[in-house]
Amino acid sequence: xxxxxxxxxxxxxxxxxxxxxxxxxxxxxxxxxxxxxxxxxxxxxxxxxxxxxxxxxxxxxxxxxxxxxxxxxxxxxxxxxxxxxxxxxxxxxxxxxxxxxxxxxxxxxxxxxxxxxxxxxxxxxxxxxxxxxxxxxxx
Amino acid sequence: xxxxxxxxxxxxxxxxxxxxxxxxxxxxxxxxxxxxxxxxxxxxxxxxxxxxxxxxxxxxxxxxxxxxxxxxxxxxxxxxxxxxxxxxxxxxxxxxxxxxxxxxxxxxxxxxxxxxxxxxxxxxxxxxxxxxxxxxxxxxxxxxxxxxxxxxxxxxxxxxxxxxxxxxxxxxxxxxxxxxxxxx
Numbered sequence: 035x036x037x038x039x040x041x042x043x044x045x046x047x048x049x050x051x052x053x054x055x056x057x058x059x060x061x062x063x064x065x066x067x068x069x070x071x072x073x074x075x076x077x078x079x080x081x082x083x084x085x086x087x088x089x090x091x092x093x094x095x096x097x098x099x100x101x102x103x104x105x106x107x108x109x110x111x112x113x114x115x116x117x118x119x120x121x122x123x124x125x126x127x128x129x130x131x132x133x134x135x136x137x138x139x140x141x142x143x144x145x146x147x148x149x150x151x152x153x154x155x156x157x158x159x160x161x162x163x164x165x166x167x168x169x170x171x172x173x
Numbered sequence: 174x175x176x177x178x179x180x181x182x183x184x185x186x187x188x189x190x191x192x193x194x195x196x197x198x199x200x201x202x203x204x205x206x207x208x209x210x211x212x213x214x215x216x217x218x219x220x221x222x223x224x225x226x227x228x229x230x231x232x233x234x235x236x237x238x239x240x241x242x243x244x245x246x247x248x249x250x251x252x253x254x255x256x257x258x259x260x261x262x263x264x265x266x267x268x269x270x271x272x273x274x275x276x277x278x279x280x281x282x283x284x285x286x287x288x289x290x291x292x293x294x295x296x297x298x299x300x301x302x303x304x305x306x307x308x309x310x311x312x313x314x315x316x317x318x319x320x321x322x323x324x325x326x327x328x329x330x331x332x333x334x335x336x337x338x339x340x341x342x343x344x345x346x347x348x349x350x351x352x353x354x355x356x357x
Contacts, residue, residue: 038345038346039314042310042314042345046211046311048292055206057202060198060220060223061195061199063220067224067225068231068232
């Protein structure tokens with residue numbers, strides 16, 4: 035051991051020689067860190083499994099049976115697709131699109147009208163209709 | 174005798190016995206804290222690293238193969254964590270020289286006794302070392318660990334650890350000579 039090593043040994047044993055240590059605090063801190071790391075590890079392991087479970091739940095559990103697409107919507111989409119894929123000139127595209135759009139609108143109106151007619155049938159019977167007609171005549 | 178009792182205590186820790194673990198913490202904390210404090214020179218950081226060391230001991234106890242003593246194995250974990258801490262701290266400081274200037278400007282020659290001056294000077298000389306040099310020097314001189322164990326703990330070859338040790342010594346010597354020249 036040379037002089038520098040002796041100097042280092044002496045000084046290393048002297049610095050912080052009286053530094054106090056609270057063992058109970060060390061124990062508490064160590065246990066807290068072990069618990070925290072265990073929880074973090076569990077989350078890291080379980081996250082992909084939970085994600086997969088959520089996806090499976092979404093795929094396997096059906097909704098309430100409602101179809102969210104609008105009536106006539108498919109026809110309009112088909113029209114758009116047809117116009118973009120089957121025509122070349124923009125004028126011809128416009129004509130076809132207009133035609134398909136009108137068809138879509140007519141379909142929608144027809145659907146709505148039918149449903150309104152059905153509602154009216156439900157609401158009014160013959161007596162109501164007669165009362166309504168006589169009221170209109172008097173008016 | 175102590176070594177045998179430590180092995181049986183550590184076997185209980187390996188079998189996940191919390192009471193044995195607490196006993197291990199109580200037994201090694203004072204010595205380990207002194208060692209880490211010499212590596213990082215900060216009481217709060219030392220306590221934090223001490224706790225992290227025991228966390229690793231609990232988590233990795235099954236990896237202990239008995240190639241060294243339990244104490245050496247635990248000290249290697251402490252060296253590794255202290256070295257990582259020193260590297261991280263160095264990254265956040267502007268430079269080692271800035272650290273030294275700050276320490277020098279904080280000293281009060283009137284208040285400082287000769288002993289304080291010497292110990293301050295010694296701490297400043299440690300700051301002038303690279304993290305790896307400091308880790309190797311403290312582990313080798315204070316704990317008398319073999320270079321083979323130190324090199325594993327700081328992640329370098331045995332020869333590289335020896336080089337860091339000698340370079341560190343030379344740097345401390347040069348630093349002390351410069352300080353003595355300035356003040357004398």
